Structure formats: structure tokens, C-alpha cells
Amino acid sequence: MKIGGTYLIKWIDTFSYNGWYSEKKIKEKSKEATQFLIVTGIFVGEYYGFVVLCNQFATEILTHSPYGHPNWIPKGCIKKIIKLK
Numbered sequence: 001m002k003i004g005g006t007y008l009i010k011w012i013d014t015f016s017y018n019g020w021y022s023e024k025k026i027k028e029k030s031k032e033a034t035q036f037l038i039v040t041g042i043f044v045g046e047y048y049g050f051v052v053l054c055n056q057f058a059t060e061i062l063t064h065s066p067y068g069h070p071n072w073i074p075k076g077c078i079k080k081i082i083k084l085k
Helices: 023-034
Strands: 006-011 037-047 050-057 067-074 078-083
Touching: 006 050, 006 067, 037 067
Parallel strands: none
Antiparallel strands: 006 037, 006 078, 037 050, 050 067
16 A cells, blocks of 8 residues: 555454343354445555554645544454555
């Protein structure tokens, strides 16, 4: 991945249900874990096992940091990366 490039990352996150469950019910609920999260953004870098994308990047000289709304995505949870531009 190239720093400053725009990417779409498809990844799996943890999920949970409150309550008490039998092993059979847990197995059934595990089938529901096929939903993916999708994040798009500008690639900032890879740090400590995370890929970081930000939703906003300021190209003008500012009085604040240039990266807005960063997302830290655990590398082990990533299923697909698509370069957008």
C-alpha cells in the first residue's frame, strides 16, 4: 500500500450477544459472523499490527495535524484490500 493512496478495506470485527447460550446455539450464531465491515480512506501507514486509514487529509498548511478521523484496522482481521485511486 502506498502512503497517501485511497483504499477500501473489507474486514471482520468481533461481535457478541448478551445472555447465556448452549454450545449448539453458539455454533448457530457463529454462522452469522459472515458480515464484513468496509472502510475507505487514505492510507497513513502500518503500526504495531494495524493498518491505518484516515477519512480526511488536509493538503493545505494548517495549524493542526493533517490526518482527520483515523481508523486502526487489525491486520489479522483484513480479508481484502482494494486500491481506489
